[in-house]
Amino acid sequence: MSKKAPKGEYIETDTGNKVSRRSQIIGTANIILGGKTVIQAEVIIRGDLLRTYPSSSGDGGKGGHPVAVAIGRYCFFARACDLRPPGKMYKGTFSHYPLKIADHVFIGPSSIIEAALVGSHVNIGANCIIGKFVIIKDFVRVLNGTVVPPNMVIPSFSVVAGIPGRVVGEVSEGEVDGFDLRDIYRSIGN
Amino acid sequence: MSSSKRVSTAPAAPKSPTVLAPTLVIGEHAVLTGTYLITLGSNTVVHPRTKLNSTYAPITIGNNCIISERSIIGLQSPGSDQGMTIENGVVVEVGAIVEAKSIGEGSIIEVNAKIGKHAVLGKHCKIGPMCEVGEHEIVPDFTVLFGNGMRRIDRSGVEDLKLKMVARQVEILRKLIPNNLAKFK
Structure with a gap:
C-alpha cells in the first residue's frame, strides 16, 4: 500500500509502475515489470501459467526465478485486457511458454494477448485477439477488432487488420512518433 | 446478477448447489452462482475468474474439460430449464x-466466441475466435466455424490425438493452478 494516497486507483511501485487496485494479476512472482508501466482495472495477467518443459539454455530469468510474463518499460494495458502465456504440445508434453512484451507497447481495452513476443512500439487496438505464439516485431499497429491467427509473424512497420488479421498497410515514417507512450504514462494520475 | 423473480430454494449466499468430482481443479477466483445444480466432472480445470451461472438452468460439465478465465457458462436470461451439458474433453x-x-x-x-441459447453443438466442433452460433441452432459433428460466419467440416481424423492433448494440458494445469476445491463444496 502506498503511504501518501491510501485509496487511489493506482498503486505505484518503486520502479514507477502504476497498477490498478482492481486489476486481477495472478502469479505475481512470475511476472517482470520493467518500470513505468500502467495496468488499468480488470486487466488479467496470468503469471501462473509457467513453463514446465525444461529449457535448454536455462532461461529462468533473473536470479533463477521462472518467468511467465516479461514486460518492458512504458507499456500501457487498458481496461479488461488479458495477457496469457501461450501453451502447446512439444515432444509429447504440454507446456506454456513465456510471453515477452518489449517497451512502449499499448494494448487496447478488452484485447486478449496470447502472443510469444510483442516488439517495441507496438500499438494494439481495442477488442483484438492475438493468437497463440504470434510474434509481433517493432513499430506495428494492430487495428481495433483484429483477430490475429495463431503462429503469425508480423513484420516491422506493418498495419494489421481484419478477421483473420492480414497486413493491410505500412506505418509511415511520420507516424512513428505517435508510438511513444511516455506522455500517456505521465497523464495517468492517481 | 440478482434476479427479481422468486426462486424456490434460494440460498442467501451466492453459493450454488454443486456436485464436484474430487479430482477437479478449480481456481480460487472462479465464480459459481445460481440456484440450480452445477456438476463438474473429474479432471476438469476451471480457471480463476470463470463464471458459471446456474440461475436459470442446471449445468453439467464432463471430464477432462478446460474452462478458461472470463468465460461465462450457463443461461444469462430465462429460458427452458432443461439445463446444459458439456461433454468430456471440451475446451x-x-x-x-x-x-x-x-x-x-x-x-x-x-x-x-458466443454459443446462443439452446444451441446444440456436435462432437469435435471448433468455434473460432469471435464466431457466433445462433439460438436453437444445431451444429453437426466436426464442424469448424471461422472468420465471418464461414464453416466447413473437418474430418482429418485426429480427434483422438486432440483429446489426448487436452488431457496432457489438464495434467499441467493441475500443477500450475492452486486448487481451491474446498471453497466451493
Whole structure:
C-alpha cells in the first residue's frame, strides 16, 4: 500500500509502475515489470501459467526465478485486457511458454494477448485477439477488432487488420512518433 | 446478477448447489452462482475468474474439460430449464459465452466466441475466435466455424490425438493452478 494516497486507483511501485487496485494479476512472482508501466482495472495477467518443459539454455530469468510474463518499460494495458502465456504440445508434453512484451507497447481495452513476443512500439487496438505464439516485431499497429491467427509473424512497420488479421498497410515514417507512450504514462494520475 | 423473480430454494449466499468430482481443479477466483445444480466432472480445470451461472438452468460439465478465465457458462436470461451439458474433453477459451443446451465431446470454443441459447453443438466442433452460433441452432459433428460466419467440416481424423492433448494440458494445469476445491463444496 502506498503511504501518501491510501485509496487511489493506482498503486505505484518503486520502479514507477502504476497498477490498478482492481486489476486481477495472478502469479505475481512470475511476472517482470520493467518500470513505468500502467495496468488499468480488470486487466488479467496470468503469471501462473509457467513453463514446465525444461529449457535448454536455462532461461529462468533473473536470479533463477521462472518467468511467465516479461514486460518492458512504458507499456500501457487498458481496461479488461488479458495477457496469457501461450501453451502447446512439444515432444509429447504440454507446456506454456513465456510471453515477452518489449517497451512502449499499448494494448487496447478488452484485447486478449496470447502472443510469444510483442516488439517495441507496438500499438494494439481495442477488442483484438492475438493468437497463440504470434510474434509481433517493432513499430506495428494492430487495428481495433483484429483477430490475429495463431503462429503469425508480423513484420516491422506493418498495419494489421481484419478477421483473420492480414497486413493491410505500412506505418509511415511520420507516424512513428505517435508510438511513444511516455506522455500517456505521465497523464495517468492517481 | 440478482434476479427479481422468486426462486424456490434460494440460498442467501451466492453459493450454488454443486456436485464436484474430487479430482477437479478449480481456481480460487472462479465464480459459481445460481440456484440450480452445477456438476463438474473429474479432471476438469476451471480457471480463476470463470463464471458459471446456474440461475436459470442446471449445468453439467464432463471430464477432462478446460474452462478458461472470463468465460461465462450457463443461461444469462430465462429460458427452458432443461439445463446444459458439456461433454468430456471440451475446451472453452478466454471470454467465451456459452448458453448452449449441449456441447459434444472434444469441441473447442475459442476466444470470445458466443454459443446462443439452446444451441446444440456436435462432437469435435471448433468455434473460432469471435464466431457466433445462433439460438436453437444445431451444429453437426466436426464442424469448424471461422472468420465471418464461414464453416466447413473437418474430418482429418485426429480427434483422438486432440483429446489426448487436452488431457496432457489438464495434467499441467493441475500443477500450475492452486486448487481451491474446498471453497466451493
